[in-house]
Amino acid sequence: MAAKTMSRKLLTQGAEGRVYIGKWLRHSVVFKERFPKQYRHPDLDAQITRERLKAEARTLTRCRMVGIRTPVVYDVDFNKNMIIMEKIEGSVTVRNYIYDAVNQKLSMENQNLMSLAERIGKVLSKLHANNIIHGDLTTSNMLLLAPYEYSEIVLIDFGLSSISEATEDKAVDLYVLERAILSTHPHTEKFVSHILSIYKTQGGDAASEVIKRLDEVRYRGRKKLCFG
Ligand SMILES: Nc1ncnc2c1ncn2[C@@H]1O[C@H](COP(=O)(O)OP(=O)(O)OP(=O)(O)O)[C@@H](O)[C@H]1O
Ligand SMILES: [Mg+2]
Numbered sequence: 001m002a003a004k005t006m007s008r009k010l011l012t013q014g015a016e017g018r019v020y021i022g023k024w025l026r027h028s029v030v031f032k033e034r035f036p037k038q039y040r041h042p043d044l045d046a047q048i049t050r051e052r053l054k055a056e057a058r059t060l061t062r063c064r065m066v067g068i069r070t071p072v073v074y075d076v077d078f079n080k081n082m083i084i085m086e087k088i089e090g091s092v093t094v095r096n097y098i099y100d101a102v103n104q105k106l107s108m109e110n111q112n113l114m115s116l117a118e119r120i121g122k123v124l125s126k127l128h129a130n131n132i133i134h135g136d137l138t139t140s141n142m143l144l145l146a147p148y149e150y151s152e153i154v155l156i157d158f159g160l161s162s163i164s165e166a167t168e169d170k171a172v173d174l175y176v177l178e179r180a181i182l183s184t185h186p187h188t189e190k191f192v193s194h195i196l197s198i199y200k201t202q203g204g205d206a207a208s209e210v211i212k213r214l215d216e217v218r219y220r221g222r223k224k225l226c227f228g
Contacts, residue, residue: 121198
């Protein structure tokens with residue numbers, strides 16, 4: 001479909017690309033476009049961009065096949081480095097949902113926030129039980145549908161995803177999320193520990209191993225921070 005025939009409006013501009021919303025074949029869609037990185041050799045850049053596009057489209061679809069809510073992928077355009085996917089209407093990011101809760105002075109032990117942590121723990125447990133590694137778990141990459149208090153978690157932004165059975169990869173995935181939450185949202189230790197405890201109880205022995213490994217990953221992370 002020619003770019004001219006697609007009406008679109010810029011939603012976000014990240015370091016790696018832009019996200020637009022608009023219409024495509026009468027669907028409300030998100031156009032996610034990656035742009036070249038000037039500091040990378042053009043061949044390498046083209047290869048990395050292609051891999052990320054493929055990873056994103058594949059994993060979005062793979063998640064849907066195992067019952068994890070993600071946007072439907074409508075098209076992948078390798079010439080424009082763009083994915084066209086379902087727009088999750090009326091959604092908010094978990095990041096904004098937590099900001100709002102903090103603005104309303106809700107405690108992290110508030111029932112709605114504990115229920116949110118539970119839903120996050122469950123979806124991550126399902127993701128890892130299917131050997132899907134997200135690669136960039138943050139609260140901006142999780143969406144909630146109205147009514148937010150009961151919504152399942154919609155996962156997005158799978159450009160760094162991979163498939164792996166390794167306990168280490170799953171532990172690193174959780175570590176990335178833990179760091180992201182604690183640095184974006186102060187005083188959320190209880191929220192994070194609830195996510196992890198639900199993840200552990202849902203996922204059986206394999207999940208317990210991941211949580212055990214997470215301790216090692218944290219230790220390595222701290223050592224790296226201290227000694228570079
Ligand atoms: N399918 C979608 N439906 C609704 N909103 C979306 C959708 N995809 C992305 N968004 C919104 O656009 C934002 C950026 O999308 P995404 O995370 O995929 O791209 P990104 O380039 O990694 O951005 P960021 O730098 O914020 O991580 C999301 O945080 C979300 O608010
Ligand atoms: Mg993102």
